[in-house]
Amino acid sequence: MNFRRFFVQEKYIPQSVEEKWQERWEARKSFSVTEDPAKKKYYLLEMFPYPSGKIHMGHVRNYSIGDVMARFKRMRGFNVLHPMGWDAFGMPAENAAIQNNCHPAAWTYENMAYMRGQLKRMGFSYDWDRELATCDVEYYRWEQQIFLRMYEKGLAYKKTSYVNWCPSCETVLANEQVEDGGCWRCDSEVKQKELDQWFFRITAYAEELLECTHRLPGWPERVLTMQRNWIGKSFGCEITFKLEGRDEGIVVFTTRPDTLYGATFMSLAPEHPLAATITTPGQQEAVAAFVEKIAKSDRAGRTADDLEKEGVWTGAFCLNPLTGGRMPVYLANFVLMEYGTGAVMAVPAHDQRDFEFARKYRIPVEVVIQPDGEPLDPATMTVAFTEVGTMVNSERFDGMKSDAAKEAIADHLAAAGIGKKSINFRLRDWGISRQRYWGNPIPIIYCDLCGVVPVPEADLPVTLPTDVLFTGEGGSPLARLDSFTSVPCPVCGRAARRETDTMDTFVQSSWYFLRYCCPDLTTAPLDKARAGYWMSVDQYIGGIEHAVLHLLYARFFTKVLRDLGYVDVDEPFTNLLTQGMVIKDGAKMSKSKGNVVDPNSLIQRYGADTARLFSLFAAPPEKDLDWSDQGVEGSFRFINRVWKLVFEILPFITGATALDREKLTEEGKGLRRIVHKTIRKVTDDIEGRFHFNTAIAAIMEMVNALGAFEPKNDPRNAALLREALTALVTMLAPFVPHAAEELWEGLGNTGSLAECSWPSFDPAAAADEELVVVVQVNGKLRDRITVPVSASEEEIREAALSAERVQSFMDGKSLLKVIVVPGKLVNIVVA
RNA sequence: GCCCGGAUGGCGGAAUUGGUAGACGCAAGGGACUUAAAAUCCCUCGGUCGUGAGGCUGUGCCGGUUCGAUCCCGGCUCCGGGCACCA
Numbered sequence: 001m002n003f004r005r006f007f008v009q010e011k012y013i014p015q016s017v018e019e020k021w022q023e024r025w026e027a028r029k030s031f032s033v034t035e036d037p038a039k040k041k042y043y044l045l046e047m048f049p050y051p052s053g054k055i056h057m058g059h060v061r062n063y064s065i066g067d068v069m070a071r072f073k074r075m076r077g078f079n080v081l082h083p084m085g086w087d088a089f090g091m092p093a094e095n096a097a098i099q100n101n102c103h104p105a106a107w108t109y110e111n112m113a114y115m116r117g118q119l120k121r122m123g124f125s126y127d128w129d130r131e132l133a134t135c136d137v138e139y140y141r142w143e144q145q146i147f148l149r150m151y152e153k154g155l156a157y158k159k160t161s162y163v164n165w166c167p168s169c170e171t172v173l174a175n176e177q178v179e180d181g182g183c184w185r186c187d188s189e190v191k192q193k194e195l196d197q198w199f200f201r202i203t204a205y206a207e208e209l210l211e212c213t214h215r216l217p218g219w220p221e222r223v224l225t226m227q228r229n230w231i232g233k234s235f236g237c238e239i240t241f242k243l244e245g246r247d248e249g250i251v252v253f254t255t256r257p258d259t260l261y262g263a264t265f266m267s268l269a270p271e272h273p274l275a276a277t278i279t280t281p282g283q284q285e286a287v288a289a290f291v292e293k294i295a296k297s298d299r300a301g302r303t304a305d306d307l308e309k310e311g312v313w314t315g316a317f318c319l320n321p322l323t324g325g326r327m328p329v330y331l332a333n334f335v336l337m338e339y340g341t342g343a344v345m346a347v348p349a350h351d352q353r354d355f356e357f358a359r360k361y362r363i364p365v366e367v368v369i370q371p372d373g374e375p376l377d378p379a380t381m382t383v384a385f386t387e388v389g390t391m392v393n394s395e396r397f398d399g400m401k402s403d404a405a406k407e408a409i410a411d412h413l414a415a416a417g418i419g420k421k422s423i424n425f426r427l428r429d430w431g432i433s434r435q436r437y438w439g440n441p442i443p444i445i446y447c448d449l450c451g452v453v454p455v456p457e458a459d460l461p462v463t464l465p466t467d468v469l470f471t472g473e474g475g476s477p478l479a480r481l482d483s484f485t486s487v488p489c490p491v492c493g494r495a496a497r498r499e500t501d502t503m504d505t506f507v508q509s510s511w512y513f514l515r516y517c518c519p520d521l522t523t524a525p526l527d528k529a530r531a532g533y534w535m536s537v538d539q540y541i542g543g544i545e546h547a548v549l550h551l552l553y554a555r556f557f558t559k560v561l562r563d564l565g566y567v568d569v570d571e572p573f574t575n576l577l578t579q580g581m582v583i584k585d586g587a588k589m590s591k592s593k594g595n596v597v598d599p600n601s602l603i604q605r606y607g608a609d610t611a612r613l614f615s616l617f618a619a620p621p622e623k624d625l626d627w628s629d630q631g632v633e634g635s636f637r638f639i640n641r642v643w644k645l646v647f648e649i650l651p652f653i654t655g656a657t658a659l660d661r662e663k664l665t666e667e668g669k670g671l672r673r674i675v676h677k678t679i680r681k682v683t684d685d686i687e688g689r690f691h692f693n694t695a696i697a698a699i700m701e702m703v704n705a706l707g708a709f710e711p712k713n714d715p716r717n718a719a720l721l722r723e724a725l726t727a728l729v730t731m732l733a734p735f736v737p738h739a740a741e742e743l744w745e746g747l748g749n750t751g752s753l754a755e756c757s758w759p760s761f762d763p764a765a766a767a768d769e770e771l772v773v774v775v776q777v778n779g780k781l782r783d784r785i786t787v788p789v790s791a792s793e794e795e796i797r798e799a800a801l802s803a804e805r806v807q808s809f810m811d812g813k814s815l816l817k818v819i820v821v822p823g824k825l826v827n828i829v830v831a
Numbered sequence: 832g833c834c835c836g837g838a839u840g841g842c843g844g845a846a847u848u849g850g851u852a853g854a855c856g857c858a859a860g861g862g863a864c865u866u867a868a869a870a871u872c873c874c875u876c877g878g879u880c881g882u883g884a885g886g887c888u889g890u891g892c893c894g895g896u897u898c899g900a901u902c903c904c905g906g907c908u909c910c911g912g913g914c915a916c917c918a
Contacts, residue, residue, distance in 0.1 A: 169866045334916040342918045697855035774851045
């Protein structure tokens with residue numbers, strides 16, 4: 001034996017061990033995969049990172065969780081696809097360009113190179129051959145093709161709309177990207193601006209997106225609930241109200257047709273097209289002022305809690321279709337053009353907003369639903385009555401329960417041609433235009449003669465130009481670059497100009513998981529056959545903050561690609577694991593809080609295995625993880641303990657022959673039982689519920705038992721100890737792969753543990769011969785008895801009743817009942 | 832306001848289907864080794880009463896169901912997340 005080598009092994013030096021195995025894995029291409037119809041595939045994916053500079057603890061946690069699953073599934077015989085890439089377009093690159101006078105591409109690619117090094121240094125088992133970056137023209141060119149096909153189908157379209165505008169980022173924000181009236185990235189106050197924008201028609205898929213949430217049993221229920229709420233399907237009725245003295249009418253959507261008899265006024269959104277046309281000359285000035293004021297206030301303000309209800313009368317009236325009553329038409333600040341029809345029939349008695357509005361502007365309140373008990377009086381009401389009650393003042397519907405009247409009145413309106421049942425969604429189309437440079441150019445050309453002309457597919461890609469000036473002012477740099485914008489019209493050949501908007505980065509992350517199946521394909525975005533082999537993603541892992549946006553867009557995009565004929569997949573992610581945040585000192589780790597732990601310093605001090613082990617051991621994945629420096633220390637100590645134990649036992653097992661169960665000592669059988677029980681528990685914890693913390697705890701218990709086991713040097717125990725150490729090292733492989741590999745080699749094995757099988761447990765070896773049964777008297781624990789596993793219920797009952805301590809508690813009392821729970825406890829009820 | 836989570840020792844957490852509350856780890860205290868320290872190893876470790884055996888008590892609070900409740904039900908408090916004039 002090489003003495004020097006032995007010496008190195010004796011002490012755990014993570015850095016050298018880790019680098020050694022990382023090189024070997026890379027040289028052996030241990031984690032590269034191809035489609036193999038003979039093997040069961042398993043597609044494991046973690047949300048890819050934005051290349052912001054360096055990895056943070058959230059990444060370490062996310063990717064450690066994923067790597068456990070990837071390595072575990074590989075050891076279980078699956079053909080595991082475990083790719084990694086970069087969500088590489090985005091504003092920080094452009095901001096860095098403005099601040100540091102460096103090109104966004106240079107900044108991004110440098111960051112990617114650095115972070116790739118960090119991920120490799122963590123020992124994550126990725127198939128790096130499939131690495132992709134969304135800012136690479138070989139990626140985004142295909143997205144342009146998809147855009148064009150969506151445009152052909154009307155799934156990508158343009159419309160003028162008021163949008164959330166971040167003056168700092170100089171870009172449009174989706175409604176969901178506005179947080180508390182501020183930009184979700186930079187926190188600047190969001191303004192309203194009218195722009196011509198590109199949209200994806202996600203609303204065309206609202207029904208399917210909603211329906212499929214009921215067929216995703218592998219998703220956390222709360223994520224599905226959030227998505228359902230986001231889509232927001234509601235059943236109701238569209239009703240037309242005739243305008244007095246005009247031919248046109250106002251169409252409203254309502255979920256409460258039962259309250260129609262109580263509608264006493266009408267509210268329109270200030271942006272409603274009718275607002276301008278119906279306003280009477282006398283009200284012109286007031287209406288104009290009101291509209292102006294609303295346009296200035298930001299959208300966030302309009303949806304704020306404490307917004308004072310405000311409105312203005314247009315001077316016009318419409319008619320209640322059932323009562324014929326005259327209803328003044330108001331514009332109201334709380335009515336949104338985006339939802340429903342932008343018009344609300346107002347029923348002050350039975351809607352709180354309408355009630356407050358009516359009181360403020362002295363509009364009559366008409367009660368049409370009475371609660372059980374004390375009847376409502378419009379003159380004295382202080383809040384609206386919104387529950388189910390009995391219909392009144394509603395002609396032929398009087399006396400009905402209001403929930404039944406909903407249906408009845410809707411039918412009546414339909415029959416009379418005044419209204420129809422309808423379904424409304426809260427979901428709005430996805431605005432994808434960004435007035436930014438560092439994104440995927442939208443492949444469209446504007447010609448004065450031919451109008452909007454899609455770039456012919458043969459002319460793709462529309463490549464991002466590199467000679468761009470970044471000043472941070474005046475919107476998109478692309479728009480000022482004549483060499484980019486000037487282009488002949490593909491139809492008529494005359495001078496035309498390019499679209500300068502780029503696509504939202506959520507577009508790239510909506511299909512990257514499909515591209516991983518064929519990242520090298522140069523003739524099309526996707527290979528149906530290869531995607532067919534790998535998709536869907538069996539396990540997707542990422543932060544809960546993406547519960548709605550990214551995960552809904554990715555589902556939508558997958559369905560679109562299916563309908564465009566690219567793939568045969570309905571849903572992208574079969575199982576979803578949403579991991580919690582990394583917390584330190586009671587707050588989310590962030591630069592601004594100054595509580596960031598740098599993975600580099602951890603690796604330097606303890607090695608990647610310790611960083612991985614701690615992030616897995618401290619909490620189950622779905623919960624927030626409380627960072628603790630002492631906890632890291634503890635994880636490091638554990639690896640050292642294992643290390644020392646293996647090398648302590650090693651000399652005694654080198655000559656071990658095959659294990660003979662018959663020749664085991666009693667102590668040996670006991671240890672073997674622990675080993676096989678541990679294998680069972682660790683397997684269940686990883687596979688069934690992702691509870692790596694309890695799996696690791698079980699391994700720790702086994703290590704403690706091994707350490708306490710004596711005598712280690714008895715030749716009769718050699719085979720047993722070899723089995724135990726082999727199981728130990730193999731089970732550690734998904735958690736601390738480098739140390740496990742080195743110990744595996746130390747045990748005399750060649751090759752790589754990464755290519756070995758997960759241990760199976762022997763039920764016979766794991767089975768107990770006797771067990772402890774708890775004895776309670778009146779539900780209180782009084783004694784424990786040890787009985788053979790084979791003991792019958794009757795035998796256990798007798799043993800429990802005759803136990804000495806039990807007797808003393810039963811003394812002088814009469815026995816009422818004995819409950820025997822096999823294998824667990826006996827409860828004796830006395831009085 | 833609505834919806835969804837959560838609350839267990841000094842701390843992170845465990846108890847998987849209503850059946851032994853506190854596994855495992857951290858911190859703390861005591862001891863061994865050491866000239867000393869670090870490292871390592873051993874012991875103790877929810878509260879309370881008791882010399883001890885052991886008793887009582889204890890999973891945010893109040894009540895209920897049950898032989899038995901951290902777990903189920905009703906009411907409340909606090910914390911976190913999501914949504915919000917959604918007609």
